[in-house]
Amino acid sequence: MTRYRQPGVVLRDHTFTVPLDHDDPGGERIELYAREVAATGREDDDLPWLLYLEGGPGCAARRFVGRQAWLGRALREFRVLLLDQRGTGRSTPANRQTLPLRGGPRAQAAYLAHFRADAIVRDCELIRRRLTGGAPWTVLGQSYGGFCATHYLSTAPEGLRTVLITGGLPSLTASADDVYRAAYPRMRRKTEAHYARYPQDAERVRRIAEHLAGHRTVLPDGHILTIEAFQSLGALLGTGDGSHQLHYLLENAFLPGPGGPVLADAFLEAVRGTLSFAAAPLYAVIHEPIYARGQGPTAWAAERVRAEFPAFDATASLAAGRPPLLTGETIHPWHFTTDPALRPLREAAELLAGREDWPPLYDPARLAANEVPVAAAVYHDDLYVDTAHSLATARAIRGLRTWVTDEYEHDGVRASGPKVLDRLLALARDEV
Incomplete structure (x- = not known):
């Protein structure tokens, strides 16, 4: 697989084929794209993986140049995977140009019903098994990526070493x-x-x-x-x-x-x-x-x-x-x-x-018994995710540690450089 370079990093492109409907593994398949990033000089080291889940929904992973934002801090100890969640970026697209290929509005809606956090997490689990040899990985979820990470904790905690959430603790009960x-x-x-x-x-x-x-x-x-x-x-x-x-x-x-x-x-x-x-x-x-x-x-x-x-x-x-x-x-x-x-x-x-028959996304009982180290940045009076809802969820997930701050807005993990990620890693490891 071809490697290429930017200042301070070595990159590799990955593509994965996954079922559109994970409950029908023999049915239609779609393609996912992800970019692997390692620090220059460490590209061949045996490093643990960190999976980054972008906010949204429906947004591709951020296109960093070099070690921008939080990425430089992550690369000190991780090999990072920047995933274009299904339907976004270089993954099989879902937009006004491609969806008519599905047929009429009903066929399009049926297709789009497979693009929530439940499908995204099952994608991640297939990718993890292929990349890590079965070892659990650390997940960093920004905004909607935190919603996906919370679903991950509800359904496949065995795949998780640590979970870090920034501005993305969803309500478990709110409509x-x-x-x-x-x-x-x-x-x-x-x-x-x-x-x-x-x-x-x-x-x-x-x-x-x-x-x-x-x-x-x-x-x-x-x-x-x-x-x-x-x-x-x-x-x-x-x-x-x-x-x-x-x-x-x-x-x-x-x-x-x-x-x-x-x-x-x-x-x-x-x-x-x-x-x-x-x-x-x-x-x-x-x-x-x-x-x-x-x-x-x-x-x-x-x-x-x-x-x-x-x-x-x-x-x-x-x-x-x-x-x-x-x-x-x-x-x-x-x-x-x-x-x-x-x-x-x-x-x-x-x-x-x-549509009335959406399946639930979170399992409160499983979250209450959580054993995965979890740390979350909750931004005071976050415009996009309600602070009270996030804190109620934090109390419902066993062992979760929060950092509530008004120093940053919803984009704190990007705007702070290494600071937010560094703080969350320290919280998850009981270093502070």
């Missing part, structure tokens, strides 16, 4: 409705904190929303920029520098035009790049099913629950002269009409939203 009832107040706090940090942005957001209310705005790729889509830029507020990124995005929104102010092309292009799901359509399509536990359909929970929080009604805010509140990490039916990358998947998404 999708419960998740969003907890989320909207956080979105409001994050928006108000942004307006307090950058008071000028409150007026900018109000002006942009007012403009969108009076002008149908279609971006060059066909993306329709509605007020609700504009509000979803609040997803930026969940990362360490996201408030600053949002401020810079908003500051040059308008240019003078022949008929009055117009939204600048540069602004619209930045918005398109932020809002488009072209690179990660699975994020939208299976976002709510990751919370489904076999207790009825998710039925567009974020959209239904939003109606319980009238402060997010942009029209009412504008009528009162207030800037609209921003939202974050919520998926709505209108995403499948405004975003050209999602429009062809609208009917399949509707079928997934109406």
Whole structure:
């Protein structure tokens, strides 16, 4: 197998063939891609494996260059595997271009039902047996990767040496409705904190929303920029520098035009790049099913629950002269009409939203008897994963140690360099 190099690291590409449906091992198979990373000079050493599970759902493993972020710390003692989870990156793709090959919306929805954490963990177990000779490995799960790691602890703890979770301890009991009832107040706090940090942005957001209310705005790729889509830029507020990124995005929104102010092309292009799901359509399509536990359909929970929080009604805010509140990490039916990358998947998404028979993902009894060392970073007032839900789960997993911090936002494992990973390894090893 060919090796290639970047500064300080040696890389190898791996492909694995796994069943689409692990309960039908003789049926259709799909391909998974993973990138192996070892420190230069240690590529032939007998090192323990660390598997990295990216956030999402539906996001490929991060493409690091050299020893960026946490990777340098990991390479001091591990051989790292960066897995493109099924449907993402260089693994067999699932998007508007490939899913029509499955057939109509019902066939597409049936296919996409195999892309949750349960299938991902069974993929990991097949890969582990092939790579490690059966030895357990350490798993680092960021965000949704932590959801997958929690499922791993529930179903295949024998494959795990240690589990490290960053911003990704899921509720074991909350429904999708419960998740969003907890989320909207956080979105409001994050928006108000942004307006307090950058008071000028409150007026900018109000002006942009007012403009969108009076002008149908279609971006060059066909993306329709509605007020609700504009509000979803609040997803930026969940990362360490996201408030600053949002401020810079908003500051040059308008240019003078022949008929009055117009939204600048540069602004619209930045918005398109932020809002488009072209690179990660699975994020939208299976976002709510990751919370489904076999207790009825998710039925567009974020959209239904939003109606319980009238402060997010942009029209009412504008009528009162207030800037609209921003939202974050919520998926709505209108995403499948405004975003050209999602429009062809609208009917399949509707079928997934109406599905009732999702199997449960977590086993509370098994987690209560856990024997695998587990450490989790819980970010105080995390925009994406509710802190109270995470702490309740931490108490439910035997032996889990938490580090609760407001030093970082949801992307702390990347933003901190080696610090978050170093702290979690020390916690898992009872060194602190």
